[in-house]
Amino acid sequence: MSQQLETINYIDSSLYKKYDVKRGLRNSNGTGVLVGLTNIGAVEGYKIDENKNKVPIKGKLYYRGYEIQDLVKSYIAEDRFGFEEVTYLLIFGELPTKSQLNSFKEYISKKRELPPDFARDMILTTPSRSIMNKLARSVLALYCYDENPDDTSITNVLRQSIDLIGYFPALLAYAYQAKSSYFDNKTLHIRNPLPELSTAENILRMLRPHGKYTDLEAKCLDICLVLHAEHGGGNNSAFTIHLVSSSGTDTYSAISAGIGALKGPKHGGANIQVIKMIKDLKANVKDINDHKAVDEYLIKVLKKQANDKSGLIYGMGHAVYTLSDPRAVLLKGLAKKLAENTDHVDDYLLCEYIEERTEELYEQVHGTRKTMCANVDLYSGLVYTLLNIPHDIATPLFALARLSGWAAHRIEELSSGNKLIRPAYMSVAEKKEFVPLSKREPFSLKDFLNRTK
Numbered sequence: 001m002s003q004q005l006e007t008i009n010y011i012d013s014s015l016y017k018k019y020d021v022k023r024g025l026r027n028s029n030g031t032g033v034l035v036g037l038t039n040i041g042a043v044e045g046y047k048i049d050e051n052k053n054k055v056p057i058k059g060k061l062y063y064r065g066y067e068i069q070d071l072v073k074s075y076i077a078e079d080r081f082g083f084e085e086v087t088y089l090l091i092f093g094e095l096p097t098k099s100q101l102n103s104f105k106e107y108i109s110k111k112r113e114l115p116p117d118f119a120r121d122m123i124l125t126t127p128s129r130s131i132m133n134k135l136a137r138s139v140l141a142l143y144c145y146d147e148n149p150d151d152t153s154i155t156n157v158l159r160q161s162i163d164l165i166g167y168f169p170a171l172l173a174y175a176y177q178a179k180s181s182y183f184d185n186k187t188l189h190i191r192n193p194l195p196e197l198s199t200a201e202n203i204l205r206m207l208r209p210h211g212k213y214t215d216l217e218a219k220c221l222d223i224c225l226v227l228h229a230e231h232g233g234g235n236n237s238a239f240t241i242h243l244v245s246s247s248g249t250d251t252y253s254a255i256s257a258g259i260g261a262l263k264g265p266k267h268g269g270a271n272i273q274v275i276k277m278i279k280d281l282k283a284n285v286k287d288i289n290d291h292k293a294v295d296e297y298l299i300k301v302l303k304k305q306a307n308d309k310s311g312l313i314y315g316m317g318h319a320v321y322t323l324s325d326p327r328a329v330l331l332k333g334l335a336k337k338l339a340e341n342t343d344h345v346d347d348y349l350l351c352e353y354i355e356e357r358t359e360e361l362y363e364q365v366h367g368t369r370k371t372m373c374a375n376v377d378l379y380s381g382l383v384y385t386l387l388n389i390p391h392d393i394a395t396p397l398f399a400l401a402r403l404s405g406w407a408a409h410r411i412e413e414l415s416s417g418n419k420l421i422r423p424a425y426m427s428v429a430e431k432k433e434f435v436p437l438s439k440r441e442p443f444s445l446k447d448f449l450n451r452t453k
């Protein structure tokens, strides 16, 4: 029956050209179809020249007009946590004053504790191997604990968004604890969040059996959260938020849909896929410093003969960035610093080698050159290893950080979208006459192909 599904669902790719369908909402030069306007994040990865050709450039990312490097550099220089400030910036559109930031942090800190018995009833009873799956279900379950869940007024959506931002570290940490205890036979540690701690500190406190972490570990995790918080309106999960919000549905439905989109291996889930790919590479290549052997492995990946046989080198390529992804540049620098004088120098060099070689090996295998840079997911897994953060939560950390951007995009859609997002699909199906049950014949591939020729 699945063969039948493949047959009846096949659409000849020449039809897309014939009817000028923008597959994947992409123009013929690979750029995205313009479908919206946003004030939140700006992603710049190419220029269009006077002949309408796409010209690769170094990538830039702005949050509400501020360049990501400037934000990160200032948090490092001022030796302070930046994620709460970035959340404020994304939602309210301006950098906060000291007192605005303090009140915002105080407000979030009051929402750190989950509703009474939520952890017991909603997280520990039905653990999942996938923490992303558990997070989506937890967000949906929070609908039942909200006395005003369906009100889409901005005041109410803002309250719901900040509640979720406050709850997320505990949702993530308890989902991880439930998974580790139930599936990996580890001791269950349930530690309360502390209101005076930053998001990064609370995550580390609740994740670790002893609840301890260093200031450096927390500040590095904070940088990772800052870097993952927002990426414009067109990325798959933010667009999902716009799409779902445009129907007028509730905040919990919209955010859980965003989590589902981010989980995919071509989007946020790529960070876990990079970790798995490197594990597979190490299992198949005796010496990871042997460049020839690494090349051979990567060629097999590209030929769909190795790893998950998708043909993808995870952590490489991007829909917008061409020469560089500014987040990958920053994470690479962080990974290099953290790896120095540890056993992980070779792991760092391996990621760097994959970054250097992908374009050329892609050309060798496919015969066409594609400009491809490391994306945010290539080095993040290594940074988490170096921070002693379990790999299971790599994508969930992405979701926790991106929740700030999603909240801003949902509020933007509700404030300025004002139109149900509803693109067109042209039907290419044949029209048929109804056949009574007694006269039907089983599906025949031959008949089907004859009819659809």
Ligand SMILES: CC(=O)SCCNC(=O)CCNC(=O)[C@H](O)C(C)(C)COP(=O)(O)OP(=O)(O)OC[C@H]1O[C@@H](n2cnc3c(N)ncnc32)[C@H](O)[C@@H]1OP(=O)(O)O
Binding pocket: 030, 265, 266, 267, 268, 270, 302, 311, 312, 313, 314, 315, 316, 317, 318, 319, 320, 362, 370, 372, 375, 376, 377
């Ligand atoms: C947070 C984020 O979402 S960042 C992205 C994380 N995702 C990954 O790291 C997964 C690997 N990368 C990819 O799959 C892609 O680069 C994407 C989906 C991110 C972006 O893709 P796009 O730039 O839109 O390119 P597109 O999907 O049109 O691909 C063009 C061709 O290059 C191939 N390609 C793109 N990236 C890669 C890659 N990393 N490895 C192998 N082939 C690749 C595609 O398979 C496609 O081949 P096809 O024309 O034969 O179908």
Ligand SMILES: O=C([O-])CC(=O)C(=O)O
Binding pocket: 043, 230, 231, 234, 235, 236, 267, 319, 320, 375, 376
């Ligand atoms: O912009 C994209 O397509 C994907 C991405 O990097 C992100 O969402 O962070």
